Each structure stands twice: as structure tokens, then as C-alpha cells.
Amino acid sequence: MPGAQADIRITIGGDAGQGVESSGAMLSQALARGGWHVFSVPDYRSRIRGGHNFFQIRAAGRPCLSHSDPVHLLLALTRETIDVHVANLAPGAGVIYDDGFRLDAPELESRGMLPLSMPLAKIAEQHGNKLMLNTAALAAAAGILDLPLDVLESLLRDTFGAKGTKVVEGNLHVARAAYRFAKERYSGRLPYSLPPKAGPGAERLVLSGNEAFCLGAVAGGCTFVAAYPMTPATPILEWMAAHERDVGVVTKHAEDEIAAICMAVGAGFVGARAMVPTSGGGLSLMTEALGMAGMCEVPVVVVNVQRGGPSTGLPTRTEQGDLLFMLHAAQGEFPRIVLAPGTHEQYFEAGWRAFNLAEKYQCPVIVLSDQFLAASRRSLEKTAVSPESVTIDRGQLLTAEDLERLEKPYRRYAMTASGVSPRALPGHPQAVFTATTDEHGEDGHITEDMDLRVNMMDKRMRKLETAAAEMRGPAVYGPKDAELTIICWGSTVGPARESLPLLLDRGVRANVLHFTDIWPFPQAPAERALHAVRRAVCVEQNHTGQFGRFLRMMTGFTADGHVRKYDGRPFSPQQIAAGVLKEVGVRA
Amino acid sequence: MPDAESAKAPGGSRRDKRPNGRPAGRPEVKTYATAYKPTWCPGCGDFGILAALKAALVDLEIWPHEVLIVSGIGCGSKLPQYIHANGFMTIHGRPLAVATGAKLANPELHVIVVNGDGDGYGIGGNHFLHTCRRNPDITHIVENNQIYALTKGQYSPTSDPGFRTTTSPDGVFELPVNPVAVALAAGATFIARSFAGEPKHLQRIIAQAVRHPGYALVDVLQPCIAFNKVNTYNWYAERVYDVAADDTYDPTSLRDAWERGTEWGDRIPIGILYRKEGVPPYETRVAALRDGAPVHRDLRARLDPALFQRLHREFV
Ligand SMILES: Cc1ncc(C[n+]2csc(CCOP(=O)(O)OP(=O)(O)O)c2C)c(N)n1
Numbered sequence: 001m002p003g004a005q006a007d008i009r010i011t012i013g014g015d016a017g018q019g020v021e022s023s024g025a026m027l028s029q030a031l032a033r034g035g036w037h038v039f040s041v042p043d044y045r046s047r048i049r050g051g052h053n054f055f056q057i058r059a060a061g062r063p064c065l066s067h068s069d070p071v072h073l074l075l076a077l078t079r080e081t082i083d084v085h086v087a088n089l090a091p092g093a094g095v096i097y098d099d100g101f102r103l104d105a106p107e108l109e110s111r112g113m114l115p116l117s118m119p120l121a122k123i124a125e126q127h128g129n130k131l132m133l134n135t136a137a138l139a140a141a142a143g144i145l146d147l148p149l150d151v152l153e154s155l156l157r158d159t160f161g162a163k164g165t166k167v168v169e170g171n172l173h174v175a176r177a178a179y180r181f182a183k184e185r186y187s188g189r190l191p192y193s194l195p196p197k198a199g200p201g202a203e204r205l206v207l208s209g210n211e212a213f214c215l216g217a218v219a220g221g222c223t224f225v226a227a228y229p230m231t232p233a234t235p236i237l238e239w240m241a242a243h244e245r246d247v248g249v250v251t252k253h254a255e256d257e258i259a260a261i262c263m264a265v266g267a268g269f270v271g272a273r274a275m276v277p278t279s280g281g282g283l284s285l286m287t288e289a290l291g292m293a294g295m296c297e298v299p300v301v302v303v304n305v306q307r308g309g310p311s312t313g314l315p316t317r318t319e320q321g322d323l324l325f326m327l328h329a330a331q332g333e334f335p336r337i338v339l340a341p342g343t344h345e346q347y348f349e350a351g352w353r354a355f356n357l358a359e360k361y362q363c364p365v366i367v368l369s370d371q372f373l374a375a376s377r378r379s380l381e382k383t384a385v386s387p388e389s390v391t392i393d394r395g396q397l398l399t400a401e402d403l404e405r406l407e408k409p410y411r412r413y414a415m416t417a418s419g420v421s422p423r424a425l426p427g428h429p430q431a432v433f434t435a436t437t438d439e440h441g442e443d444g445h446i447t448e449d450m451d452l453r454v455n456m457m458d459k460r461m462r463k464l465e466t467a468a469a470e471m472r473g474p475a476v477y478g479p480k481d482a483e484l485t486i487i488c489w490g491s492t493v494g495p496a497r498e499s500l501p502l503l504l505d506r507g508v509r510a511n512v513l514h515f516t517d518i519w520p521f522p523q524a525p526a527e528r529a530l531h532a533v534r535r536a537v538c539v540e541q542n543h544t545g546q547f548g549r550f551l552r553m554m555t556g557f558t559a560d561g562h563v564r565k566y567d568g569r570p571f572s573p574q575q576i577a578a579g580v581l582k583e584v585g586v587r588a
Numbered sequence: 589m590p591d592a593e594s595a596k597a598p599g600g601s602r603r604d605k606r607p608n609g610r611p612a613g614r615p616e617v618k619t620y621a622t623a624y625k626p627t628w629c630p631g632c633g634d635f636g637i638l639a640a641l642k643a644a645l646v647d648l649e650i651w652p653h654e655v656l657i658v659s660g661i662g663c664g665s666k667l668p669q670y671i672h673a674n675g676f677m678t679i680h681g682r683p684l685a686v687a688t689g690a691k692l693a694n695p696e697l698h699v700i701v702v703n704g705d706g707d708g709y710g711i712g713g714n715h716f717l718h719t720c721r722r723n724p725d726i727t728h729i730v731e732n733n734q735i736y737a738l739t740k741g742q743y744s745p746t747s748d749p750g751f752r753t754t755t756s757p758d759g760v761f762e763l764p765v766n767p768v769a770v771a772l773a774a775g776a777t778f779i780a781r782s783f784a785g786e787p788k789h790l791q792r793i794i795a796q797a798v799r800h801p802g803y804a805l806v807d808v809l810q811p812c813i814a815f816n817k818v819n820t821y822n823w824y825a826e827r828v829y830d831v832a833a834d835d836t837y838d839p840t841s842l843r844d845a846w847e848r849g850t851e852w853g854d855r856i857p858i859g860i861l862y863r864k865e866g867v868p869p870y871e872t873r874v875a876a877l878r879d880g881a882p883v884h885r886d887l888r889a890r891l892d893p894a895l896f897q898r899l900h901r902e903f904v
Contacts, residue, residue, distance in 0.1 A: 033904070158904075205903035215899060221890050223882030224693055245875040247895065248885055250692050255718040259685040262678065262715075266689025269676055270656070270697065272882035274689065292679050382900055387891040394887075425883065426674035426690075426697060429611060429653045434668045434675030437661070445624055446669060 007060035007195055009068055010141065011085055014077030017049040023075075023134045024055025025206075025377065026155060027141060031059045032206045032379040034151045035197045039064035039494075041376045041570065046231065046315040052084055061198040064378070065343070066494035069574045072192040074113075075141050077134070079103065086111060092191040096120075096140050096182075098133075116144060116186055120178060127177045128170030139175035143182025145194050152179070205380050209373040209491075210235045212344045212385055213303070216351020217275060218247050219390040222301075224274035226252040226263040228282060231315045232371040233305040236277035257282035261289040261302065268293070268300045269435065271425040273355045275301040280309050280322050287330040290364050294334025296435040297413070297421070297460070299358035299365075306370040308568040317568030318371035320490055320541040323550065326366050327519055333457070335419075335464040337365040338519035342493035344378045346516055348385045352392075357470075360395035361463045362423060368518070370541070372570035373491035396422040403430040411442040415455060419462030464520045471517040473525020478511030484584060485533045486576070487559060489515040489547050492539055498573035499580065506577070506586060515547070521554050530557045537561040537583045539576055560584075615651050617642050619672065626670045633784030633810035633821075634664050637731055640782075640790035641702075642671060647795050655698040658687040660712065662704035663738045664731030664810065681711030684719045684728065688870075691724050693882040695871045698798060699725070705732040709765045710745040716767075720774035723802045725869040729794065730767065730805070731784075733812035734819050741815035751818060767807045768849035768861055772842065778804035779845065779862040783828050784811065785821050789858065796860065802869045809856070830859040839863050 014020045028040045036059040044053040070090040076097040098120045105115040120136040227237040241251040254260040264274035308314025341347040358365040412433040414421045424431035438446040493514040503510045538548040538559040561583030620642045652673040659665035661680035668675030678686045691699045708730045736742040742755040750759040778800040782790040797804035831837045845862035
């Protein structure tokens with residue numbers, strides 16, 4: 001057996017409805033329980049049955065920031081899977097399939113694969129029942145990989161425990177039989193193996209980005225979620241609804257996205273920490289109400305999990321096509337904050353930080369993620385998604401005691417140096433005021449007075465200047481003195497960072513400059529960071545290079561090259577490396 | 589100024605205690621007075637609606653800080669500007685949704701929505717339909733003048749066939765929305781109609797609507813003296829009759845409500861057309877609200893490591 005590689009990549013493929021994603025999630029979890037770091041991405045279509053789905057898993061001894069190519073082990077739940085994925089297999093990659101497929105093993109071998117035919121369906125039927133086919137397949141993969149059987153067994157017990165001992169026992173019998181078969185028949189044949197683990201395996205969690213975000217929002221005191229289902233944001237509403245009583249959050253599946261954001265604005269107005277998860281189409285419907293939150297200075301958090309556009313676009317796929325839209329959505333000018341978390345940890349942090357920013361600056365906060373970040377699963381230390389690092393800052397919120405001490409009638413929109421007016425919530429006799437989406441004076445009453453209008457615009461927009469002081473500049477990953485810098489934002493950071501060693505292999509010493517805080521733009525730190533850049537390639541998932549254009553508008557900085565992708569599939573590190581090399585004229 | 593790190597519930601309130609107590613005595617009509625004079629045309633039906641609303645709140649002994657009046661955009665939607673109470677003039681067509689969020693976040697507030705027929709039955713029609721079947725404890729007063737007034741006289745969803753306006757030069761040839769019939773079909777639990785020209789009647793109806801636990805629609809016939817020269821005070825006054833005067837009318841009967849509710853023309857029924865008791869308001873069925881309203885939650889409890897130990901378990 002050749003020496004172990006730094007990571008192992010496994011793909012599970014099958015038809016929609018075959019449980020590809022749940023099997024992939026289980027194998028990811030099993031690898032994490034075994035002590036490896038994992039990163040996995042589902043790839044599915046916008047339909048319930050039929051069509052090829054797959055799930056990519058990468059496991060390593062160190063944290064993985066993205067999926068990677070090529071694949072070492074393919075678990076084919078259909079014959080079609082093999083043809084779809086053959087081009088992306090490493091030499092000698094193992095292919096596990098049911099012997100009922102009656103494939104020509106020597107032919108597979110001649111195409112560079114290691115055929116691993118096994119009687120999976122028979123094992124499932126004999127030791128449990130037909131429905132346990134995926135358990136047999138998972139156990140076969142575990143056997144081939146030498147993943148300890150007890151890890152898989154404990155996971156099966158936990159996963160099926162709620163379904164009763166019969167189901168648990170059945171799955172265990174099937175798993176043991178398939179595992180034994182795989183080991184007896186094929187032990188030592190796969191030219192790839194699980195990479196060494198770094199130290200003893202700590203107990204890690206495996207979470208999707210959306211789940212990490214939900215935990216962040218819980219820690220941040222989110223008490224109200226309203227939404228209309230839209231892929232890939234739906235899991236946020238679903239997770240919150242499932243935990244509604246446990247964590248104390250009111251969830252509302254509204255009649256449409258307009259209602260959803262209006263409900264959140266109503267809830268935010270009276271004092272809830274309210275949020276609306278959606279995707280671009282929903283956000284298009286929400287724009288008018290976004291302006292209402294801006295005009296009436298109501299805190300509200302809007303999460304846009306981007307998918308491929310325009311219009312219905314690619315519902316289950318990824319893109320970064322809404323950046324400029326988020327900066328300008330709705331008529332007129334008003335303060336808003338836009339955060340674009342790139343990693344699972346950052347998505348968790350955005351979950352609570354957005355609520356603090358919304359209440360401190362009394363404005364809408366947009367968290368801009370995408371399908372890749374939302375749906376990919378990563379192993380994380382518990383501390384990365386725990387409340388220890390979380391603070392709750394409600395900004396200038398008047399208490400009953402403050403209100404009782406007021407000498408003059410309360411003015412909700414009082415002029416202040418920071419632009420932030422102390423906020424009172426309905427329910428106190430001293431806090432009575434009327435808000436309006438028309439231009440208004442300090443007490444909230446409608447006005448068309450020229451000077452007052454100008455002063456009010458200035459007051460609201462001043463909040464942005466105040467907020468800008470706490471916006472974070474871009475992070476640098478890799479050598480400070482790199483000859484080439486990959487500029488990216490949001491979820492592209494994972495594959496971008498993973499592309500650095502690949503570039504170094506080709507003699508290019510590069511680093512990554514990653515932006516998460518988009519608006520208000522962190523002007524000074526951004527300019528400092530750009531000043532150190534020698535040669536830059538802007539990498540983003542859209543057609544028009546929106547971030548590159550935005551950066552030029554804000555700083556005058558023009559990147560030397562661009563790598564853009566809008567096929568709906570996330571960048572792999574290999575694709576970024578190849579794109580960057582092409583831009584800088586290094587031949588592949 | 590409050591401590592910026594403070595995570596405690598605003599207003600120092602607890603779930604089991606009424607926020608901040610109540611002022612001594614009883615509210616009077618002047619308790620609701622503001623310094624601002626309405627910009628409505630002299631003689632506008634909206635004056636009658638504003639007066640009736642204040643009088644009803646006084647009858648109910650509700651204080652300005654205990655009520656939240658949410659409106660949309662339009663002449664009638666300006667009402668919150670002219671009453672001393674918590675108010676929110678939102679965007680055109682959306683006040684029911686905003687009000688629903690406010691009610692779910694703080695069910696202690698009496699939430700009243702006031703908007704025009706364009707706002708409520710046109711652009712906001714979807715929210716109207718869904719609020720009826722959802723049944724939150726919200727009172728909905730629609731100032732129905734059968735015209736778009738603020739935009740200066742276009743036909744509305746309740747304009748009668750044949751009505752000529754700037755956008756219906758050949759006369760309206762769409763069927764009007766009958767809000768009573770729509771609300772009945774959508775499952776509303778309290779449906780009433782009144783007339784801005786009968787402020788006492790309107791005051792009584794609003795008071796009953798606010799007392800009704802659940803969604804309560806009050807469709808108010810509101811003459812627009814500037815742009816609707818057909819449906820005038822006299823036009824309405826000649827036609828309206830209160831169903832309460834008829835001993836045989838049973839407002840709990842869907843059949844009676846449908847028969848009278850669809851009557852429109854020479855005779856227009858007003859009064860409580862339908863009411864269904866015993867349907868729990870939406871917010872009373874929300875599991876998360878049983879342990880306290882969002883606005884009264886102690887957010888610091890979220891930082892409890894035990895909560896996260898529990899939540900983490902599903903990801904191991
Ligand atoms: C999204 C949107 N579309 C259009 C308008 C313009 N507009 C303001 S009020 C109004 C209609 C007013 O009619 P109604 O709601 O019946 O109220 P009224 O003025 O008659 O009281 C319209 C169309 C707007 N403010 N917002």
C-alpha cells in the first residue's frame with residue numbers, strides 16, 4: 001500500500017430520493033467521530049425524485065476548508081454514478097457498487113478504476129431488510145477505509161435509536177456483515193487510505209453552515225423568525241421551528257416574503273430580535289420593507305442565502321450574484337450593514353453579531369451567504385459554535401427607569417452626534433410615539449420641511465460613519481510578502497486558501513485577501529491591505545466581477561486579473577489555482 | 589443612558605406583571621389628543637372614524653401606551669399621526685403583516701390596524717386573506733371610501749361598476765371586492781360594518797371589535813368628499829340599516845351572514861354581521877409564547893452553556 005496522502009476524498013452518488021445526502025451526512029459524522037476533520041458538500045437538483053445527486057466528503061488530519069479533487073473512493077448507488085464521476089477519479093480510485101449492477105470489472109479496471117463489487121442489496125435483505133441498503137453501502141465504505149467498526153456502530157445506534165431496537169439491531173447486523181465482507185474480500189487493495197490523525201480525536205461537531213448560523217442566532221438572542229420557504233435558506237426556518245420551544249423563538253411561516261419581512265419589522269419595532277432568512281427571489285420582494293426598516297430605524301436581520309440567478313435560476317446551486325443588489329436594494333438612501341461570512345465559524349459569528357449591529361445602529365443588517373456555505377458541512381470544535389465568545393449589546397435601548405427620568409417628552413428620532421437616537425419600545429407611558437415611513441421630525445411626525453429633511457437624512461446616514469469604526473478590514477491568509485494576492489469575499493475563502501499550496505507547487509507564492517465586512521466599507525484597513533498587494537487576481541462566483549467593481553469604486557484599486565465562475569457549482573481549490581495561473585500567464 | 593452591555597428585558601417588565609403599571613384614574617378623550625391637526629379635507633369621513641376610535645378606547649379604558657395603531661399609506665392611513673398612542677405608519681398594503689409581527693412579539697399590546705380600501709383590499713389583499721384565516725387578536729378598521737384618495741381619485745377594489753374615475757374613464761367594469769364575503773369565506777371570526785356618518789354606532793362596533801379575542805374586521809363606509817361624488821354621506825345614509833334591529837338576524841349563523849353580507853345596493857347592512865366565539869387567537873397557540881413573549885425574554889439566558897450542550901448533541 002502506498003504512503004498515506006494528506007487527505008481522502010469520497011463521493012457518494014445516486015438518484016434523488018435514494019438518501020444520498022443522509023448517507024453522506026452519516027459518513028461525514030462517522031469520520032468526525034473517528035477523529036478526522038471533515039468537509040462535505042451535497043450536490044442536488046431542484047426535484048424530489050430522479051436525476052443524479054451526489055455528496056462529496058473530504059477527511060484529513062487537519063481542518064479542511066473546502067472540498068477537493070480528485071476523488072479516491074466512489075460509492076455508486078446507481079450505475080450512472082460511475083459514468084458521471086469517472087473523469088474526476090484519482091488513478092486507481094475504488095468504486096463500490098452492488099454486484100447486481102453486473103458491471104464488467106476488467107473494463108472498469110482498464111479505465112483506471114479499482115472495482116469493488118459487493119452484494120450490498122443481498123446483505124441488507126439477508127441481515128435486515130431492503131431499506132437498509134444504504135447502511136450496507138456505508139459499512140462497506142468503512143470496511144474499505146479501515147474506519148473502526150465501533151465508530152459506525154455507535155453512530156447507527158444514535159441515528160436510529162428513536163426508531164426502536166428492531167431497527168437499530170437490523171442496521172447493526174447489516175453493517176457488520178457488509179463491513180466484514182469488504183474487509184475479507186478487498187483488504188489492502190485500495191491504493192489510498194485514511195490520512196494520519198493529528199493527535200487524539202477530540203469530540204467535534206459536524207454542522208452545515210446554516211446550522212452554525214442558527215446556533216449563532218440563538219446565542220445572539222434571536223426571538224423571532226419569519227420566512228417563506230426558499231432554497232437554500234429554508235433549513236434556517238425549519239431548524240428554528242424545530243427548536244422553537246426549546247430555545248424560545250417564535251417562528252412564522254408567512255404567506256409570502258413581503259409578509260415575512262413586515263412581520264419581522266413589526267416584531268423588531270416592539271423589541272424582539274427578529275430575522276428573516278431568504279434567497280434572492282425573496283429578497284427582491286422584500287426590498288420596499290427593507291427601506292421601511294431603514295427609514296423608521298427598526299432593527300431587523302435579513303439573511304440572503306444566495307443561489308444561482310437570475311430569476312428562479314439554479315435553485316439548489318451556489319452563486320455570489322447578489323452583492324451589488326444588497327448594497328442598493330430599495331429606493332432612496334438609508335443606512336444598512338452588509339456582512340458576508342466566509343467560513344462556518346464566521347457564519348456562526350454573523351448569527352449573533354448581526355443582531356448587535358442591528359440594535360446598536362437601529363437599521364437593517366443583511367447577512368449575505370450562499371448555497372455553498374449554507375449546505376456544506378464541516379467538523380468544528382465545540383468552542384467555535386459556543387456562547388463563550390458571544391456578547392449581547394442592545395445599543396441605546398431605554399429602560400423603564402431611563403424613561404421615568406425623562407424631563408421632556410420622548411423624541412424617538414432625537415438628533416445626536418452619532419446619529420443613533422435612544423430607542424424606547426412601545427409599552428411604557430413615557431415612550432408613546434408614532435413612527436412613519438414618510439420623512440419625519442424628531443418626534444416621528446410627518447414633515448416636508450427642507451431643513452428638517454436634510455438634518456434627518458444626515459442623522460440617519462451618520463449612523464453609517466459611526467458603524468464604520470467597528471467594521472473589520474480584510475484578513476490576510478498566507479505569506480505577507482506574497483508575489484500574488486487572491487482577492488475574494490464570502491464563501492470563496494475556503495477553496496481560495498486551499499489553492500495556495502497548489503499554487504506554490506507551481507512556483508507561485510500567493511496569499512489570500514478576504515473581505516467579510518462589506519458595508520459600511522472598512523475603508524482605512526482595506527486601503528492599507530491593498531497597499532501591500534503586488535499583483536492581484538479577484539476570484540468570485542458571478543459573471544460581472546461585482547466585488548472587483550465595488551473595490552474599484554471604493555478604493556480605485558484595479559485587480560490585474562479575474563477568475564469568475566457562474567455554473568452554479570462551488571469553486572474547488574484546483575479550479576481556483578488553474579484560473580489564477582492562467583490569469584498570471586503560467587501555463588498549466 | 590442604559591448600560592450598553594445590558595441584556596435585560598426593556599422596560600424592566602416581567603411576563604406576570606403589566607408593564608410599568610397603569611396611570612391613576614381613567615383615560616379621557618383628551619388623553620389621546622395630539623398637537624397635530626389632521627390634513628384631511630374638512631368634512632372627510634376620516635374625522636368621524638378618528639373620533640369614534642378615541643371614544644371606543646376611552647370606553648374600554650385602554651391607555652395610549654397599551655395600544656399600538658398600525659396603518660399603511662393613504663389618506664386614512666395618516667390616522668396614527670393624529671392620536672396620542674403608539675403608532676406605526678408602515679408601507680402601502682402591509683400594516684396587517686407588521687401588526688401580526690408586533691402582536692406575536694408582544695401579545696400584551698392591543699393592536700389595531702387602520703387603512704384604506706386600496707391598502708387593505710387591493711395591494712394588501714393577500715395579507716387580508718391570510719390574516720382572516722390566521723385569526724390573530726388584531727382589530728382591523730378599513731376606511732372604505734371606494735376610491736384612491738391620496739393619489740387623487742383613481743378607482744379602488746371596492747368601487748361600484750360603472751364608476752368613472754381617471755383610471756376608469758369608461759366606468760369600472762370589474763366586480764367590486766365584497767370584504768364581508770371575502771372575510772367570511774376566509775374564516776374571519778368577527779365581521780362588522782359601520783358608517784363614518786354614525787359615529788356612535790361606529791364607536792360601539794369598534795369597542796366590540798377590540799374586545800373580540802381574534803381577528804376583527806370593521807369595514808367602515810367613509811365618504812370621500814373630494815374624489816367620490818357618488819358615494820356621498822347622503823348616498824350611504826339613505827341605504828344603511830343595522831342588522832341588530834332585526835330580531836331574526838343571527839350573527840353566529842354563516843347562512844344569515846352570507847345572505848346579508850352580500851347585500852349591496854339599495855340597502856346596505858351595517859352592524860355585527862358575523863361573529864364566532866371560542867376560536868383561540870393565533871398567538872395563544874404558539875408554543876414559544878407559552879414561556880414568555882419575545883420582548884420579555886432574558887436574552888442572557890441564551891448564553892447558558894447547558895443550553896448549548898443540549899443543542900450540540902444533534903451534531904456529534
Ligand atoms: C408600493 C406603493 N404603490 C403605490 C403607492 C401610491 N399610493 C399611495 S396611497 C395609494 C392608494 C390610497 O388609497 P386607499 O388605500 O384606499 O386610501 P385613501 O387614500 O383612499 O384613504 C397609493 C396607490 C405607494 N405609496 N406605494
